[in-house]
């Protein structure tokens with residue numbers, strides 16, 4: 001017999017079907033609830049609401065598990081590349097060597113962007129944040145590449161075009177934001193090496209590719225590639241549900257990612273660690289501020305809606321800090337502060353009670369700094385990494401037979417009907 005849930009409302013019992021996922025998690029299906037009861041459910045921030053069924057990513061927040069298409073994140077970080085992981089997320093299975101070679105060829109073919117795009121964005125104000133430029137550029141792709149997505153083949157070309165061009169556009173947004181000459185993609189470099197070269201090569205100084213950094217960048221982007229129904233992915237699905245083109249939906253995802261509670265947290269972590277340094281390096285200063293109810297300050301890079309234990313991505317990122325810094329024979333004083341802050345937070349009663357463990361953003365900024373990535377580019381780095389996730393979630397949503405226009409309801413709390421008062425009679 002199928003499991004059901006019962007709700008008693010105004011003395012009447014309603015029986016609701018229960019959906020069970022492949023890992024045993026349960027959801028009460030409330031699709032007919034409004035129609036049958038006249039009542040809606042209330043869940044700000046959607047902490048108890050499932051918006052879709054998805055076969056892409058599995059997370060267990062209590063146990064600290066993250067898997068893409070069933071494969072543990074630890075295995076992908078150790079053995080895969082970002083391009084292979086992107087294929088896995090979008091197509092549902094790892095590519096064979098022929099498929100992988102084909103993608104590499106296509107990524108090279110699509111790596112250039114229309115020269116007019118460069119001219120268009122050169123007039124952006126110099127101090128613009130690269131996330132603002134990137135979001136606008138991705139939305140503009142629809143105008144520069146207006147081909148319609150009709151067949152499986154054109155759809156797949158659009159995904160590869162996005163993956164390749166977003167990397168070029170991201171590096172371009174950085175060069176433009178600095179007023180520097182844009183560096184073109186090169187056919188003889190891998191995806192990650194190409195990005196580093198477009199960021200750091202210049203007409204006056206040749207950039208030497210460091211394979212350790214290329215590997216670190218692969219891992220960084222694999223760790224960010226998908227995270228089920230997070231804020232930016234939900235934005236992509238919600239905006240996509242109105243049947244806008246994919247570029248507009250992804251551009252909305254980039255805008256959603258920008259904020260400090262989501263993809264902008266990596267940038268905010270560095271500012272927090274710098275502030276701790278300015279305040280004499282006392283990590284308890286930050287913990288006490290976070291605990292003070294009258295202070296809006298939060299420990300950036302700590303806490304997560306789903307993880308109630310250590311974020312598995314943060315564990316890998318923490319190890320990467322040591323590897324990257326030792327490979328570069330570099331030290332970063334902020335790493336020392338970060339370690340002390342983590343140690344103090346894990347012992348602090350408030351942080352323990354609120355499940356405040358480091359999340360992926362806590363150590364990622366230190367890895368990016370070691371690579372030479374400027375702080376304003378940190379959310380952009382997150383965005384390039386999350387792109388395969390957004391694409392696969394968008395694709396899954398348009399193929400979903402249960403998919404409908406996203407349109408939440410509300411509980412109205414404003415005034416009941418009042419009559420219009422003519423201007424001369426208003427106080």
Ligand code: CMC
Nearest residue numbers: 261262263265290298299300301302303304305354359361
């Ligand atoms: N510092 C201090 N207190 C916190 C923090 C924090 N980082 N995070 C949550 N809390 C407290 C919050 O004050 C509240 O306390 P109380 O119940 O006593 O009033 C309680 O924990 C629940 O807070 P919430 O905002 O309802 O929890 P949430 O599940 O919505 O928060 C979060 C998730 C990520 C927005 C939050 O933990 C946060 O603001 N963290 C800092 C920003 C950050 O690191 N974001 C990156 C997240 S990982 C990357 C990604 O996937 O986006």
